[in-house]
Amino acid sequence: MNKILQKEFHVERDDYANAGMASSQIKSTLKQVGVDPKVMRRIAVAAYEAEINMIIHAWGGVVYLDVTEDGMIHLIFQDCGPGIPDLEKAMTPGWSTASKKARELGFGAGMGLPNIKRVSDEFTIESSPAGTSIFLTFRVEE
Amino acid sequence: MLCSDIIRAVHAEPLVVSNEERLTKDYKAAFASDLMSDALALIQDEFEHTILITGLCNAQVLRTAEMLDLETVLFVRGKKLAGADLMMAQSMDINLFTTTYTMYETCGILYGQGLGSIS
Numbered sequence: 001m002n003k004i005l006q007k008e009f010h011v012e013r014d015d016y017a018n019a020g021m022a023s024s025q026i027k028s029t030l031k032q033v034g035v036d037p038k039v040m041r042r043i044a045v046a047a048y049e050a051e052i053n054m055i056i057h058a059w060g061g062v063v064y065l066d067v068t069e070d071g072m073i074h075l076i077f078q079d080c081g082p083g084i085p086d087l088e089k090a091m092t093p094g095w096s097t098a099s100k101k102a103r104e105l106g107f108g109a110g111m112g113l114p115n116i117k118r119v120s121d122e123f124t125i126e127s128s129p130a131g132t133s134i135f136l137t138f139r140v141e142e
Numbered sequence: 143m144l145c146s147d148i149i150r151a152v153h154a155e156p157l158v159v160s161n162e163e164r165l166t167k168d169y170k171a172a173f174a175s176d177l178m179s180d181a182l183a184l185i186q187d188e189f190e191h192t193i194l195i196t197g198l199c200n201a202q203v204l205r206t207a208e209m210l211d212l213e214t215v216l217f218v219r220g221k222k223l224a225g226a227d228l229m230m231a232q233s234m235d236i237n238l239f240t241t242t243y244t245m246y247e248t249c250g251i252l253y254g255q256g257l258g259s260i261s
Contacts, residue, residue: 020205027209037211041189044209045182052202106178106198106206115183 005033005067011051013060013080016105022063023047026075033067035140042119043073043138049112050077050134056102058082058132071140076133084127091117091125143257144168145214148193149239151255152248157222157238158231164213165237169193171258172216174249178206185210185260192260195252197245201227208234218245 007029009022027044035043047063054061054077061079068074084090091113098108117123122137145167148154159165173185174195185192193214196203199221207215215231217223217240223231231238241248253259 017201019202020208024205024208041209041211048205048209049179049182105200105202106176106196107202109177109179111177111179111183115179118183 001068001070001072003066003068005029005065007065009063009065011054011060011063011079013055013058015055015060016101019052019055019105020048023051026063026065029065030067030073035073039073039138039140043075046116046119046136046138047075049116050075050136052102052105052107053077053112054079056098056105056107057084061131067140073138073140075136075138077136078133079131081129081131083129084125084132087125087127143170143252143255145193145237147255148216148252148257151251152216152241152243154216154239154241157217157240158228159237160232160235161213161237167213169214169257171260172249172252173260174245176245178202181206181210185212187261193257195245195248197221199223201230204231204234204236207236213237214239216241216248218243218248 026047058079064076066074089095093114094110096108096110102108120136124135126133145165170191172193172195176198189211194212195216197218214237220242
């Protein structure tokens with residue numbers, strides 16, 4: 001499928017000062033292509049939770065944004081490790097391994113991954129010690 | 143409940159007024175939490191008519207409001223953001239207020255005066 005928009009955003013480990021910057025850029029990029037506000041909000045929530053996870057749990061990574069001709073928005077969050085040892089537990093609402101710093105930021109309630117899955121049209125997660133990848137798909141129109 | 147009535151009810155002080163028209167806007171609901179993940183998970187509707195009440199005072203509150211398209215944030219216990227964050231709020235078109243009441247008192251006063259919960 002041909003891509004009508006393709007961008008990538010780099011997220012640095014422990015970069016708390018800029019946490020949310022990539023999601024903000026994703027939101028303003030999609031605003032320019034006229035994505036439905038309700039869809040946009042779901043994308044923004046998913047992107048922000050995933051970006052925060054990359055900063056507080058992982059060693060940073062890259063976010064890939066693609067919009068394809070068939071009206072689909074694809075987001076891939078690929079971090080640099082250390083991976084999630086138990087994906088089933090990580091997907092359980094309320095289960096968290098967040099640090100004190102993450103909690104000070106207002107995160108670490110154990111709602112991140114379940115929330116990302118809830119707002120996405122398609123959600124896939126893969127994890128190994130080399131890193132975690134989250135593949136999200138959204139339809140441009142609700 | 144009009145934003146101006148909310149401000150009056152809890153004796154709130156404006157920190158950033160990015161949009162003066164919203165001072166007369168009618169808000170239907172409030173969501174109160176120090177956990178931004180809860181706000182991201184639970185505020186699912188009526189974004190433009192909901193205010194966020196929080197005792198958390200950092201840039202992530204602004205980012206959360208930005209992602210959810212929330213226009214007004216009320217900090218409790220007299221909390222105030224620092225200079226750079228105030229500028230960020232301005233650029234995001236978010237209005238910020240602070241009240242010296244605690245979270246419990248703030249919610250009690252506003253709920254008692256008719257500001258509802260999120261549906």
